[in-house]
Amino acid sequence: MPPSGHGRAAACASAGVRATGPAGGADARAAGPTDGRRYADVGPLATESGAVLPAVRMAYESWGTPNAARDNAVLVLHALTGDAHVVGPAGPDQPTPGWWPGLIGPGAPLDDRWFVVAANVLGGCRGSTGPSSKAPDGRPWGSRFPRITVRDQVRAEAALADQLGLPGWAAVIGGSMGGMRALEWGVMYPERVRRVVAVATTAAASADQIAWATPQLAAIRMDPAFAGGDYYGGPAPLAGMAVARQIAHVTYRSAQELDVRFGRAAQSGEDPTAGGRFAIESYLQYHGAKLAARFDPNSYLRLTESMNLHDIGRGRGGVDAALRRISGALTVAVVDSDRLYTPAEGARLATAPTARPLVTIHSDHGHDGFLVESDQVAEVVRGALAAPA
């Protein structure tokens, strides 16, 4: 059963709120090895939808040091429910360990030759400005937070790069929603991106991807605790958030994996013929409740909408024309068992003029293979960085 009450979603919301408070005003230019999240106030941002966010704050982590030429910077972009914490353990203000272990650090593809930056996405709930952040009137944005696009998110990241004094990236790397931003970086700022690494992603959200998102958005909105999006200070729509995550989680895994791993096994100590659960039901309920305890449903809505709106070809004469704008070397990797972002969608990206040969990650885990198969991802990144840019 989905959880009830406010629970740890409050922590996520309060993190967003704190990001706009004076206590978060760390020196945005203090580069070098960090011990956690820093913040940069990057000013106003006019969204594609015509709204204005008057004071955007970006939360980020970094690893390594910029070199004298400042040409060793790499941007790593997280997926829907990720954050700036790419590697490292969980902590008091960090509910999850790093989501790409082995990517950054000694012996990893992004070792101390590189200055690595990872920012929480605009619209998120882990320190960057999002629906749970305070609006100028001191109340959380909530329902007033505008619909944003991947391009808006990338513009906010470009403003962060400006603040950090980074004229360009040796590579911009992302998977899934992070891959969408990596592609938009390559299209929007070709002169600033020497390499794009896009893993398990697509040039434009497909009808199928939007279809899977539709009941997720509906489940959150039908939760009476949602209150139209203005639930801060009260119970959060955790039940709706949990249902949304259950749907998403199935799309993230492969049928084969679920059948091999769970099959028709009963949950331990329960009898499905007598009202008990199958193990697969318990597994999905666990993951639904787990995300609901750490992730702000309004961020989930706005970020999902931004993925639905993702289309690098929009207003640019189509996908092929947009791909031609990318001047940096494009490395595309797909997961062979991915049923959400299919290998065919990656193959289309790999038709870009600057694309290297398509890389296939072998995994039984479906879309989540882009996280699970971190060794293979590390090889993808190693190969991309070794290629001429």
Add this chain to the structure above:
Amino acid sequence: MPPSGHGRAAACASAGVRATGPAGGADARAAGPTDGRRYADVGPLATESGAVLPAVRMAYESWGTPNAARDNAVLVLHALTGDAHVVGPAGPDQPTPGWWPGLIGPGAPLDDRWFVVAANVLGGCRGSTGPSSKAPDGRPWGSRFPRITVRDQVRAEAALADQLGLPGWAAVIGGSMGGMRALEWGVMYPERVRRVVAVATTAAASADQIAWATPQLAAIRMDPAFAGGDYYGGPAPLAGMAVARQIAHVTYRSAQELDVRFGRAAQSGEDPTAGGRFAIESYLQYHGAKLAARFDPNSYLRLTESMNLHDIGRGRGGVDAALRRISGALTVAVVDSDRLYTPAEGARLATAPTARPLVTIHSDHGHDGFLVESDQVAEVVRGALAAPA
């Protein structure tokens, strides 16, 4: 947005209630061409879960006339949201036209040589005993309706056949959930089934199928109108029912179809970048609301649970042993683009000793191809009936 209020779900519920009332007492033995739904009171039924339904009523339609040998009877079994109305127009008490047009009637595979019976499934909401029917205390069963299995459903259908004076079936035909019952008929009553036709179905629900069902069940139960299942007389959980149907609908169609048919088109007159919907979102919302207006959410829950519990091998030494119990000729058909009940699952069924060569229905429509491609289904049935039994 999902609809609110009670709406036409009341009609479904009241149909269930009426089925247990005295007005529905048609002569169950009045075979021959009918002008609509009839009812048969088949007595008590002890479920596999250990509960007892003291007075089961089965709603059915029939076409044609039993011959003197009573060996021309065919049973047609509907899927999750279907009913006894296999062919024919909608009517005042029948919200949907026939779901397998072209299967029954002059020139169809089931022409007047056959006496065709179709019953609403036990647990349903279109006339047969289900959660919306009155319990002995005069109130709807609601949350008290027991968890039932496909085997319980087939036992109720066998009791109906007894009442109709039909010692056996020339064929038992079903798709999806109806195919599950067709298979159980062949396993439970081999002496009564000369042919089994199983379309777009499986020997046992897979982890993947149970996984897709999990957020559907959760969405209905999280709707505050659900009231633990005892919502009759008040508003029905239509929003939760609509979300469940949205999820199911995506599993029923193929990604390719959705991408070709809808792509990234905006809903007419709406702009997704300005808060409007994509056409695929509108389409799913329409189908969610449409089912919620005609189908009882408690029936949806109990029938979905029965599909999760479906496993012809349970208690019989496994699927292969169960398949060996089928003595009638088994015709299995799959839809090549079905991502819910995969062709591989059909191929497994076709390893049964009495199986004919696997038939593949070609369709872009995914699982729903078993309904959409009615011409191909008609050929499957024609071939099955022509084969020696």
